[in-house]
Amino acid sequence: MYRGNQPEPIVVAIVPVYNEERGVKDTINSLFNQTTPPRLVIIVANNCKDNTANAARELIPTYGQEHLQVLEFPKLEGKKAGALNRGYFYVRDNSNLKPEFILQMDGDTVLEEHLIEQAVIEFDRDDYMIRKGGKKHERRLGGICSRCIPLPLESCMPAHPVTGVRKKPSLQNKILWKFQNLEYGQADPYRLKTLGNVKVLAGAVSVYRYDALEQVLEYNRSLGLNEVWSETSLVEDLKLTITTKKLGWKASVGWRMKSETDIPLTFKDFFNQRKRWYGGTALEAREIGIFRKFARDEFLAVLMAVVIWALLGVMTWLIAKVYLAGGSVDWITPWLALLPVMWSILQFQLLFVRRKDVWQILITTTILPYQLFDIYKQYILLYSWYQCYRGKLSSW
Numbered sequence: 593m594y595r596g597n598q599p600e601p602i603v604v605a606i607v608p609v610y611n612e613e614r615g616v617k618d619t620i621n622s623l624f625n626q627t628t629p630p631r632l633v634i635i636v637a638n639n640c641k642d643n644t645a646n647a648a649r650e651l652i653p654t655y656g657q658e659h660l661q662v663l664e665f666p667k668l669e670g671k672k673a674g675a676l677n678r679g680y681f682y683v684r685d686n687s688n689l690k691p692e693f694i695l696q697m698d699g700d701t702v703l704e705e706h707l708i709e710q711a712v713i714e715f716d717r718d719d720y721m722i723r724k725g726g727k728k729h730e731r732r733l734g735g736i737c738s739r740c741i742p743l744p745l746e747s748c749m750p751a752h753p754v755t756g757v758r759k760k761p762s763l764q765n766k767i768l769w770k771f772q773n774l775e776y777g778q779a780d781p782y783r784l785k786t787l788g789n790v791k792v793l794a795g796a797v798s799v800y801r802y803d804a805l806e807q808v809l810e811y812n813r814s815l816g817l818n819e820v821w822s823e824t825s826l827v828e829d830l831k832l833t834i835t836t837k838k839l840g841w842k843a844s845v846g847w848r849m850k851s852e853t854d855i856p857l858t859f860k861d862f863f864n865q866r867k868r869w870y871g872g873t874a875l876e877a878r879e880i881g882i883f884r885k886f887a888r889d890e891f892l893a894v895l896m897a898v899v900i901w902a903l904l905g906v907m908t909w910l911i912a913k914v915y916l917a918g919g920s921v922d923w924i925t926p927w928l929a930l931l932p933v934m935w936s937i938l939q940f941q942l943l944f945v946r947r948k949d950v951w952q953i954l955i956t957t958t959i960l961p962y963q964l965f966d967i968y969k970q971y972i973l974l975y976s977w978y979q980c981y982r983g984k985l986s987s988w
Contacts, residue, residue, distance in 0.1 A: 601712050603799075604683050604691040605630040608675030609699030613642040614751040615854070620651050620660065622702045623695075628709040630659075631689060634682060635699075637664040638675035644699075670823030672698075672795070677819050680805065694805055697797040700854035702743065710848040711736055711799040718842070734804035734841025735833070737790060738797035738849040739783065741776045741946055745769045748854050765857040770952050771965045772855050772862075777945030778938075783845045790845050791886065793836070795829035797851045804841045808832065811839060826872025834876065834886065863972060870976035878980065894977050897970040904967070934959055 605623050609616050616635065623633050633655075637645035645664040652660050663682060668674050676696055683691060693715070695708065718733035742748065748769065749758040761769070783790070793800075809820050812835070822831040833843050856862040874894075877887040938956040942948065955961045 600628070601692045602689055603628065603630040603693045603695055603708055603712075604689060605633045605695040605697065606636065606676055606679035606683070607633065607697055607699050608636045608638050608672045608679070609640065609644050609648070610638045610672070610675075611640050611642045611644060612699040613640075613644045613647045615700055615747075616644055616648050617651060618702050619697070619699055620648060620655075622705075624655050624659070625705055626703065626708045627706050628712060630695060630708065631691070632658075632683070633660050634679040635660070635662045636675040636679045637662065638668050638672065639666065640664075670819075673819070673821035673823045673825070673828035676821045676828070677823065680820050691802045693799050694802055695797070695799045696795070697851070698795060698853060700743075701740075701796050702852050703738075703797065704850040704852075707738060707797070707846075707849045707851060708799070710846050714844065714846050714849075715799075715801065731840055731842045733801070733844055734836045734839075735793045735798055735800040736844050736846045736849070737793040737799075738846060738851045739780060740794065740796045740851050740853050742769060742773050742855045743852045744947070745857075748857055761857070764859065768857050768859070768862060769855065770949075770955065771962070773947055774942075774945055774952055774955065774962065775965075777948070778941035780944035781941055783847070786845070787847065788842065788844050790843050791833070791889075792827075792830045793833045793843050796853045797849070798829065799846075799849075800836075801841075804836055804839070807839050807841075808835050811835065826868050826875060830873060830876055834880070866969065866972045867976045867979070870973045871980050874977045874980035894973065897973050900967070900970060901974065931959065934963075938962060 607616075607619060607623075609619075612619070620633060620635070623630055635645070635648040637648070645662055648660075648662045652662070661682070663678060665675065665678060668678070670677065680694070683689065683694070693712070695711075697703070714736050715733055722730045722732065745761050745766065746758060749761055749765065751758045805820050809818075812819055820832065821828040825831040837843055856865050873890055877890040880887045935957070938959065942953065942956050945952065
C-alpha cells in the first residue's frame with residue numbers, strides 16, 4: 593500500500609547457527625515460506641560440532657544455490673556476532689545484490705509467514721509519513737524487531753543425536769517452559785508502551801535497513817573496528833541498537849511480526865542465559881555512563897530490585913521476630929490491599945499470552961508462584977551486575 597510503484601524490496605536474511613542440526617531446516621523453510629520471501633538466505637555455521645552445515649545444504653536443491661548459501665567456519669572467533677559479520681560482509685563484498693533490508697535471526701527461531709511482509713509495510717509506512725509530513729530531517733526507522741514467544745515445549749527438547757527422537761520433558765522442563773511462556777507473552781504490554789522506541793532490537797528476529805547498517809559499519813570503522821555487530825559485547829543486539837539510535841535512526845517493534853524461538857529448559861541454562869543478558873546490559877550501561885537515559889533506566893531497575901529484596905528481608909525478619917515473641921502480626925493486613933492490584937495486573941498481562949493452559953492461569957491467579965519467579969530473576973539481575981563490577985563478566 594505504501595510502496596506504490598516501487599519494485600518489490602530485496603531482503604537478505606543472515607542466520608548464524610550453532611549446533612542446530614535438528615532445527616535449521618525448519619528455520620530455513622520458515623524463511624522461504626514467507627509471503628515476501630528473502631532474495632537470499634545465508635546460513636553461517638559457527639563452530640558447530642554436529643552436522644548443522646550439511647543439514648542446511650540439503651535444502652539447496654530445493655531453493656537453489658542463488659537463493660541459499662551456507663558458510664561454514666569451524667574456528668570462528670566472535671561467537672554469534674562474528675558469524676553475523678561474516679554473513680554481512682559476504683553480502684556486501686561477494687554478492688551482486690543490493691539489498692534494501694537485512695533480516696538477522698537466530699538459528700533456533702521460526703517465523704510466522706507474514707513477518708517479512710509486515711516489516712516492509714512498517715518501513716514503507718514510516719517513509720510515507722515522513723514524506724507526507726514534509727519532515728525531511730525526521731528520524732527514519734532503522735530497525736524493527738519481532739514479537740516473540742517460545743516454541744512449543746516438545747520442539748524445545750533436545751533430540752537424540754542418532755535417532756533424532758526428542759526427549760520427553762521432565763517436570764523441571766515443564767515448569768520453566770510455562771513460566772517463560774508467561775514471561776514472553778506478558779512482555780507485550782511493555783512493547784505496546786515502547787512501540788516506536790524499543791530499548792533493544794532483539795537478536796532472535798530483527799530487520800534492519802541496509803543503509804542503517806552501512807552507517808553503523810562506517811562509524812565502527814572510525815573507531816578502528818571492522819564490524820557491524822560487536823564481537824566483544826555479551827549483548828551484540830543491544831550494542832547495535834544503541835549505536836543505530838546514536839546515529840539518528842529509530843528502533844521499533846512490529847506488532848504484527850510474530851516468531852517463535854527456543855528457550856532454556858533447565859535452571860542452569862536459564863541462569864546462564866539471563867546472567868549473560870543482564871551482565872551484558874550492565875557492561876553497556878557502565879560504558880555509556882549514568883547521564884544517558886538508557887543507563888539511568890537500567891540503574892533504576894537494579895535499584896528497584898535492591899529495594900524489593902531489602903523489603904522482603906525486613907518483612908520476613910519482622911514477621912519471624914513478632915511471631916516468635918507471641919505478638920500480633922495484624923500490621924501486615926494493610927499490605928494485603930496490594931494483592932488485588934497485583935492480581936489485576938497479572939490478569940491483564942495474561943490476555944497477551946499465547947498457548948496458555950490451566951496451569952499458567954493458576955500460576956497468575958494465585959500470584960505467589962509468578963512473584964517467586966520474578967524474585968528469582970531479580971536475584972540473577974543483582975548477581976550479574978555484581979559480577980560485572982567485579983570484572984567477572986567479559987565474554988560468553
